[in-house]
Amino acid sequence: MTIPAVRTFDNHTPLVDTELLPGRGTGVNAAHRMYEHLIGIWATGVIEAAHDLGAFTALISGPATASELSSKLGTDLRATRVLLDGLAAYDVVERSRAADGQAVYTLPPEMHDIFAPEGLYSLVGKIRHDRNVAWSAWRNLATNVRTGARNSDGSQQLNQISEEDYTSLVRGINFWAPPIAATLATALREQGWTDGTGRTLLDVGCGTGIYSQLLLQEFSGLNARALDAERIIPIANAQAHRLGVADRFNPEIVDFWADDWGTGVDVALFVNIFHLQTPESARELLLRSAKALTEDGVIAIADHIVDEDSTDGNTQNRFFRLFAASMLATGGGDAFTVHDYDQWLADAGLRRVALLDTPMHRLLLVKRA
Amino acid sequence: MTIPAVRTFDNHTPLVDTELLPGRGTGVNAAHRMYEHLIGIWATGVIEAAHDLGAFTALISGPATASELSSKLGTDLRATRVLLDGLAAYDVVERSRAADGQAVYTLPPEMHDIFAPEGLYSLVGKIRHDRNVAWSAWRNLATNVRTGARNSDGSQQLNQISEEDYTSLVRGINFWAPPIAATLATALREQGWTDGTGRTLLDVGCGTGIYSQLLLQEFSGLNARALDAERIIPIANAQAHRLGVADRFNPEIVDFWADDWGTGVDVALFVNIFHLQTPESARELLLRSAKALTEDGVIAIADHIVDEDSTDGNTQNRFFRLFAASMLATGGGDAFTVHDYDQWLADAGLRRVALLDTPMHRLLLVKRA
Numbered sequence: 252m253t254i255p256a257v258r259t260f261d262n263h264t265p266l267v268d269t270e271l272l273p274g275r276g277t278g279v280n281a282a283h284r285m286y287e288h289l290i291g292i293w294a295t296g297v298i299e300a301a302h303d304l305g306a307f308t309a310l311i312s313g314p315a316t317a318s319e320l321s322s323k324l325g326t327d328l329r330a331t332r333v334l335l336d337g338l339a340a341y342d343v344v345e346r347s348r349a350a351d352g353q354a355v356y357t358l359p360p361e362m363h364d365i366f367a368p369e370g371l372y373s374l375v376g377k378i379r380h381d382r383n384v385a386w387s388a389w390r391n392l393a394t395n396v397r398t399g400a401r402n403s404d405g406s407q408q409l410n411q412i413s414e415e416d417y418t419s420l421v422r423g424i425n426f427w428a429p430p431i432a433a434t435l436a437t438a439l440r441e442q443g444w445t446d447g448t449g450r451t452l453l454d455v456g457c458g459t460g461i462y463s464q465l466l467l468q469e470f471s472g473l474n475a476r477a478l479d480a481e482r483i484i485p486i487a488n489a490q491a492h493r494l495g496v497a498d499r500f501n502p503e504i505v506d507f508w509a510d511d512w513g514t515g516v517d518v519a520l521f522v523n524i525f526h527l528q529t530p531e532s533a534r535e536l537l538l539r540s541a542k543a544l545t546e547d548g549v550i551a552i553a554d555h556i557v558d559e560d561s562t563d564g565n566t567q568n569r570f571f572r573l574f575a576a577s578m579l580a581t582g583g584g585d586a587f588t589v590h591d592y593d594q595w596l597a598d599a600g601l602r603r604v605a606l607l608d609t610p611m612h613r614l615l616l617v618k619r620a
Numbered sequence: 621m622t623i624p625a626v627r628t629f630d631n632h633t634p635l636v637d638t639e640l641l642p643g644r645g646t647g648v649n650a651a652h653r654m655y656e657h658l659i660g661i662w663a664t665g666v667i668e669a670a671h672d673l674g675a676f677t678a679l680i681s682g683p684a685t686a687s688e689l690s691s692k693l694g695t696d697l698r699a700t701r702v703l704l705d706g707l708a709a710y711d712v713v714e715r716s717r718a719a720d721g722q723a724v725y726t727l728p729p730e731m732h733d734i735f736a737p738e739g740l741y742s743l744v745g746k747i748r749h750d751r752n753v754a755w756s757a758w759r760n761l762a763t764n765v766r767t768g769a770r771n772s773d774g775s776q777q778l779n780q781i782s783e784e785d786y787t788s789l790v791r792g793i794n795f796w797a798p799p800i801a802a803t804l805a806t807a808l809r810e811q812g813w814t815d816g817t818g819r820t821l822l823d824v825g826c827g828t829g830i831y832s833q834l835l836l837q838e839f840s841g842l843n844a845r846a847l848d849a850e851r852i853i854p855i856a857n858a859q860a861h862r863l864g865v866a867d868r869f870n871p872e873i874v875d876f877w878a879d880d881w882g883t884g885v886d887v888a889l890f891v892n893i894f895h896l897q898t899p900e901s902a903r904e905l906l907l908r909s910a911k912a913l914t915e916d917g918v919i920a921i922a923d924h925i926v927d928e929d930s931t932d933g934n935t936q937n938r939f940f941r942l943f944a945a946s947m948l949a950t951g952g953g954d955a956f957t958v959h960d961y962d963q964w965l966a967d968a969g970l971r972r973v974a975l976l977d978t979p980m981h982r983l984l985l986v987k988r989a
Contacts, residue, residue: 262653263632266939271799271979281730282741282795283979284631288667288710289746291660293942296758296949298657303762327768330948334765337945340938341657361650372651377658389665390755393672396703399696426651430640569709570635573662576706579699580665610640610652 264341266290295381297337302378306334307366310344310358317354365426371461371493376423380416388580400582418482421458424523431522431553431609432465438605438616439470439518442549448472453516453543455507455536456524460487460500462553463520467496476513478505508535512543519544522553522612526574527584530595537599541619550601550617555586558606558613570611589615596620633710635659664750666706671747675703676735679713679727686723734795740830740862745792749785757949769951787851790827793892799978800891800922801834807974807985808839808887811918817841822885822912824876824905825893829856829869831922832889836865845882847874877904881912888913891922892981895943896953899964906968910988919970919986924955927975927982939980958984965989 267287272280301307309315309323317332324331335356339346345357364370388395444450447470454463457477467473477487477500484502491500505512519540525533540550555571571586578584589606596602596617605616636656641649670676678684678692686701693700704725708715714726733739757764813819816839823832826846836842846856846869853871860869874881888909894902909919924940940955947953958975965971965986974985 261638261649262636262656263634264657264938265632265935266942266980267631268935268977268979269630271977273798276730278730278733278739278741279795279798280630281728282734282743285667285712285731285734285743286746286795286980287631288633288663288712289743289750290942290946291663292750292754292758293946294657294660296761297942297945298654300761300765304765326765327770329954330765330768333941333944333948333954334761336941340941342933343654343657359650361645361647362654364647365651365654370647372647374651374654374658377655381658381661385661386755386759389661392665392669392703396669396673396695396699399699401696426648426655429642429648564711566634566637569633572702572705572709573635573659573666575702576666577659577662579702585698585702608637608640610637611635611655 264294266340293337294341297334297341298343299378299382300334301338301343302366302375303382304334306338307358307362310356311363311367314355314357316349316356320356371490372426374423374426376419376421378423380420380423383416384581385577388582389577392576392580395579395582400579414482418486421483422486425459425461427611428461428465428522431612431614432462432469434607434609434614435462435518435520435551435553436466436469438551438607438614439549444470446470446472450474450517451476451515453512453519453540454478455512455519455521455540457487457502458483458522459490460502461490462522463500464491464494464496467499468494474499475501476516477502478507478512480504507539512539514543515545516540516543517545517548519548519550520553521551523555525552525554525556525592526578526586530591533587533591534595534598537595537601537617541599541601544619547618549604552592552615552617553609553612554615556592556606556613556615557586557588559588559590567608567611567613633663635709662706663710666703666710667712668747668751669703670707670712671735671744672751673703675707676727676731679725680732680736683724683726685718685725689725740859741795743792743795745788745790747792749789749792752785753950754946757951758946761945761949764948764951769948783851787855790852790855794828794830796980797830797834797891800981800983801831801838803976803978803983804831804887804889804920804922805835805838807920807976807983808918813839815839815841819843819886820845820884822881822888822909823847824881824888824890824909826856826871827852827891828859829871830859831891832869833860833863833865836868837863843868844870845885846871847876847881849873876908881908883912884914885909885912886914886917888917888919889922890920892924894921894923894925894961895947895955899960902956902960903964903967906964906970906986910968910970913988915988917987918973921961921984921986922978922981923984925961925975925982925984926955926957928957928959936977936980936982 267283304324317335321328321331338344347355349355364372365374368375450473452475454477457479460477463475463477467475481504484504487502491497555574557568557571575586600620601617602620604618607614636652673693686704690697690700707713716724718724733741734743737744819842821844823846826848829846832844832846836844850873853873856871860866924943926937926940944955969989970986971989973987976983
């Protein structure tokens with residue numbers, strides 16, 4: 252197999268020294284590659300175990316030896332050393348030597364926020380959600396491939412994410428926002444935006460509101476209307492205060508399908524909303540957006556949008572297709588293609604004006620046809 | 621955190637386009653990196669689901685569309701497409717387009733052997749073992765870090781691998797052998813071996829016998845004595861016939877600790893044996909080897925031997941430390957250091973003569989002191 256040339260990126264932790272293998276295209280090489288994929292579960296397991304034990308909370312307060320940490324956490328000494336060495340293997344902690352030769356483990360400063368529950372870009376919500384849902388869902392993915400994630404009466408299974416899990420998860424994916432918000436801000440400046448005075452952003456399904464809030468920081472004259480369910484709005488409100496933009500962040504409890512969205516919207520923003528739609532509901536969202544939009548307004552859709560025309564091995568497409576598998580595992584959602592979106596846009600009297608790559612999404616910009 | 625410079629290798633499937641992120645050392649970057657680690661479970665899940673459904677067996681018989689495969693396997697069409705696209709994202713299958721625009725999925729020839737139960741370098745045994753043991757072990761790693769994988773009476777937990785699992789697993793890790801056997805063969809040639817006539821290899825805990833068998837192929841005059849338990853020997857025997865070396869492959873059912881190992885051994889080989897020992901049993905194995913060895917004989921230990929002196933981010937050390945975490949998860953075993961081995965060797969009147977890297981092991985060569 253000629254594996255398409257992929258760019259390699261910083262995040263990789265190689266566990267197989269492939270330079271010492273025979274040439275490409277042999278079964279032995281392929282087996283080593285598959286083995287490395289099969290042990291992907293180890294990364295999840297090591298990090299989540301450290302989370303479960305409170306190891307990150309302990310390391311946020313300062314570096315520690317295995318012995319100090321096992322006393323603090325009430326864990327077995329040798330096993331704690333093995334766990335810490337495992338974290339160091341993935342560069343989650345730094346491992347250095349004290350004067351007495353003992354290994355000392357340090358959680359680097361930029362990781363504190365990630366493993367603290369209240370960190371702005373904390374992954375704790377994502378980890379909690381995965382502890383509850385992901386292991387069993389992925390362990391039993393074959394079942395949903397058999398049934399198509401349908402119930403025995405043929406109806407589509409709802410996404411397994413419970414309300415509580417969603418509330419947890421919604422805080423755990425804030426980290427996706429900065430590069431997406433930066434890409435959108437650049438695009439809006441190219442459309443003539445300066446400080447956004449007189450402009451209105453409509454954030455449909457705002458979650459924590461992080462996208463709106465970062466844009467409000469970018470554009471000091473912008474106002475945002477942020478729509479979501481009743482149990483989410485307090486989270487968004489608190490975070491708007493934390494980020495100093497509460498005076499221009501206006502949350503509204505809205506039923507997207509029943510309630511009116513108003514008018515005069517300059518940018519209608521949908522982040523991770525479309526992948527949970529059916530083709531019918533996707534069309535409906537676009538029609539409702541079009542009604543709310545000013546004449547030269549923009550719809551901005553950040554989602555897992557597969558571009559069939561991009562090169563083989565495109566990193567975004569890979570992630571989006573696996574995200575679709577993840578949604579299949581937990582029941583519900585899909586990664587739609589550019590082609591799908593173009594058809595829905597045409598049906599709603601809209602047209603695509605840009606498709607921009609971000610690290611783990613694409614940003615689709617839309618105007619009236 | 622300054623992540624130590626790591627060499628990147630062929631096996632990586634990047635899922636985050638880190639080039640589009642802000643600079644290193646920011647929390648947002650670190651969160652993207654941790655997220656990519658946390659979704660390591662996806663690779664395991666996608667490949668094992670395809671195995672569970674018989675998708676690989678079907679694709680070994682020829683390329684197929686999602687529609688053809690879902691008919692054959694009795695699975696949901698859309699979900700089958702999502703699964704196949706997930707496999708393509710990890711370069712497990714190739715995805716191309718038929719004339720009618722439908723995606724066609726091909727399992728490349730070098731992958732057939734890997735996913736066929738009877739393939740020489742098949743991973744099926746490893747996958748079966750992981751289905752039985754690994755998911756729950758890794759999901760609950762924190763428990764073993766608390767207890768040190770000890771039973772409530774304080775005794776060390778035995779490795780969870782049942783006899784049946786072991787028999788399955790032992791066939792599933794044959795793929796490790798070729799680069800290790802090649803490295804050992806080169807070292808023996810450097811010691812003056814030509815075709816190995818008159819030489820005897822003792823393979824202690826031979827498993828399928830793959831290491832002996834590859835060395836018998838390399839050295840046409842060599843004879844091997846292969847020691848293992850009664851239920852393993854028939855597997856080794858059958859494979860020796862398959863590889864055409866049965867006439868020089870002599871299996872012996874032996875209790876390593878009670879029975880005599882004989883004498884006149886030129887090479888005593890231990891592959892993945894030492895990581896399951898305690899310091900006491902490791903010393904005992906070395907003493908027994910020394911008694912069996914000719915005056916200029918060699919002990920060859922292929923294992924997960926951590927070299928504390930190698931550079932930060934060394935790929936072998938990373939893998940070995942995670943392998944230790946894997947053994948902690950399933951209860952039993954450790955990755956010992958070069959320092960540990962050197963002490964045991966000194967105690968047994970032996971000395972280290974070489975330490976050689978292979979893709980996923982180190983090969984330690986030992987002689988009389």
